[in-house]
Amino acid sequence: xxxxxxxxxxxxxxxxxxxxxxxxxxxxxxxxxxxxxxxxxxxxxxxxxxxxxxxxxxxxxxxxxxxxxxxxxxxxxxxxxxxxxxxxxxxxxxxxxxxxxxxxxxxxxxxxxxxxxxxxxxxxxxxxxxxxxxxxxxxxxxxxxxxx
Numbered sequence: 001x002x003x004x005x006x007x008x009x010x011x012x013x014x015x016x017x018x019x020x021x022x023x024x025x026x027x028x029x030x031x032x033x034x035x036x037x038x039x040x041x042x043x044x045x046x047x048x049x050x051x052x053x054x055x056x057x058x059x060x061x062x063x064x065x066x067x068x069x070x071x072x073x074x075x076x077x078x079x080x081x082x083x084x085x086x087x088x089x090x091x092x093x094x095x096x097x098x099x100x101x102x103x104x105x106x107x108x109x110x111x112x113x114x115x116x117x118x119x120x121x122x123x124x125x126x127x128x129x130x131x132x133x134x135x136x137x138x139x140x141x142x143x144x145x146x147x148x
Contacts, residue, residue, distance in 0.1 A: 023140040024065060026050040028058040028084065029073035029102060034125060038071060041129040047136060055079025059087060062094055069140035071123070071132070074103040074110060082117045089118035098139035102127070 025047050027038040032053075039049045050065055052058035054076050062070065070088065074081035085099045098121075101114040106124040114122050120139050123131055 021141065021144055022046050022048060023068040023136060023144055024048045024050065025136060025140065026052060026058060026061055026065070026067040026070045028052045028055065028070065028076070028081070030054055030076045031073070034073065034102070037126075038132060041132045042136065044129065045133040045136065047140075055081070055084035055087075058084055062088060062097065066094070067097060068144045069136055070097055070099045071102055071135075072099055072119075074101055074114070082113055085114070085119050086117040096143060098143050100135050100139065 025042050027035055027042070027049065028051075029035050029038070030053050035051045035053070039051060042049045050061050050067055052061050055072075056079055058070070058072065061067070072081045072084055076084075079087075081101055081103075085101065088094050088097060088099060095118075099119045100121040100123055101110070101119045102123050102125055103110055104125045111122045121135055123135060
């Protein structure tokens with residue numbers, strides 16, 4: 001009997017998830033582990049996932065694919081998350097793409113700085129699947145509808 005319970009919960013979740021529009025989500029992080037786990041969570045949520053390992057790679061992918069939402073790590077070599085977000089927001093073509101900052105520090109200063117450069121939200125790593133998908137629901141869907 002105990003086996004049938006998780007299955008029914010999963011099928012309810014799947015039915016719920018499938019009603020949401022599939023969004024193009026870009027995950028920018030220099031950690032392969034974070035990229036992989038974010039990709040798995042987002043794909044389970046039915047979304048298309050793009051991955052970038054630094055800010056320059058992210059800007060090229062945003063230019064090519066125009067994602068509905070960007071998750072961006074703060075601490076990255078060459079171009080950090082704040083700089084990457086600021087560049088996205090300064091470009092009129094991409095300024096309305098929501099950016100969610102990812103950081104292993106849950107700091108008030110980091111959150112304030114993230115807002116200053118135009119990010120929508122701030123997730124502390126390690127994040128859960130629910131936190132990630134909730135952020136996509138909250139920010140990505142608004143942008144997606146706006147684009148139609």
